[in-house]
Amino acid sequence: MKQKKSCLKCPVCDSELYPVEAMKLYKCHHNHCFDMAKEDYVNLLLSHEKKSKNPGDSQEMVTSRQSFLSKGFYEPISDEINATVKAYFERVNKCPETFLDLGCGEGYYLKRLIESLDYAETKYYGLDISKSAVKLASRHHKAAQWLVANSFFTPFMTQSLSGILSVFSPIDMGECKRMLDKEGVLIRVFPETNHLMQLKEVIYPEIKVKEYEQYLNDLEGLEIISVKNVAYDITLKNEDLVQLLLMTPHFWRVKEENKEALLKMDTILVTVSVSVGVYQQPRRHFF
Ligand SMILES: C[S@@+](CC[C@H](N)C(=O)[O-])C[C@H]1O[C@@H](n2cnc3c(N)ncnc32)[C@H](O)[C@@H]1O
Ligand SMILES: [Zn+2]
Structure with missing residues (x-):
């Protein structure tokens, strides 16, 4: 056969x-x-594809993220991702054969996506360069194949994927375009300008705002078909705040005294504001 x-x-x-x-x-x-x-994950990362011995998020970042996410603070983002994926495949009238979460961390979003969809035939993959993250994902979630690999040199064949998800992760849009099949979709979640602004105000003397448009212009030949904002406020206790700080790159950038100011706070109201962008291969236009 x-x-x-x-x-x-x-x-x-x-x-x-x-x-x-x-x-x-x-x-x-x-x-x-x-x-x-x-744990059933596979390591496909070659030594020249990594810049350090243990690239990606550390064990501490990964476990902080797992604790923070398990409290449901980002559940509305996950729900929006699930609804967007479902709506897309209903519109193209097919079930995804293959679906990849790129920079999946410890698998929070992919796990909830798999549980929310009833696609029995879909093969799900989660990829991250952090071995700690992939190990944790594969220990807890058996419905996907978890891979240690680099998003910039992905171990996927050309036009082999029906769907790709990227949540707050480094991404090579050209590589996504290469991997997606003709009707494939990329769902990319990225922060809006005011995302976690109240937290940044405490830890940075001057806030450098990453141009939001940058995310919309970074296409590498893909087309944007929709962008939806998900925004809401959350109240964080000190323990949540510590976990949030530890799971983001802010922790490593911030000066010690500014970090301490934040860690002394009992509670803080923080705005969560992200965009869920839907990208696909360019449609052929016949005139
Ligand atoms: C901000 S975290 C997001 C994790 C997950 N998507 C989430 O939102 O819970 C970024 C993730 O990208 C991973 N990462 C960083 N560089 C990468 C690369 N070149 N290839 C694959 N993953 C990478 C990190 O290890 C980390 O797990
Ligand atoms: Zn070979």
Whole structure:
């Protein structure tokens, strides 16, 4: 029987990579092998694709994010992602064959997406460069294949994915365009200018605002079909605040005295404000 085409790509020779369940490994036609870890994730990151020994978010960042997210503070974002994915595939009238969460962290959004959809045939993947994040994801969520890999050199074949999700993660739009099939969709969640503004006001003497338009202009040949704002306020207790600070890059950028000012606060009201952008391959226009 002919083997079904695989969407995974060998990071060494670029040929298709297949799971060999009995041997708990992935293997390509040229016999490059990648063992599955005991938690069932697979590490496809080659040493020249990483800049440090343990790239990506540290164990501490990952566990802080897991605790923070488990309290439901970002549930409205996750719900909007789920509704957007469902609406897209209803509109194109098909179920996704393959779906990737790029920069998935410890898998909060992908887990909730899988639970909210009833696509029995869809193969789900979560990819992150942080081994700590992928380990945690694969320990708790068995419905997806979790991969340690780099979003900028992804181990996916060209036009092999029906959907890609990216939530607050570094992204190469050109690489997304390459991986998406003709009707594929990219759902990208990025912060609006006022996202977590009250927190930034405490920790930064001067707030450098990342141009919001930058996210809308960074297309690399994809088209934006919609952008929806999700905004609401949350009240954080000191413990939540510490976790939020630890899970973001702010923690590493902030001066010690500014960090301390924030960590002394009992509660703070913070605005969550993000955009959920929907991108697809350009449509062919016939005139
Ligand atoms: C802000 S976190 C977002 C995680 C998750 N999407 C969430 O929102 O809960 C960014 C994630 O991107 C990962 N990351 C950073 N650089 C990466 C790269 N080059 N390739 C893949 N993942 C990367 C980090 O390890 C981290 O898990
Ligand atoms: Zn190979």
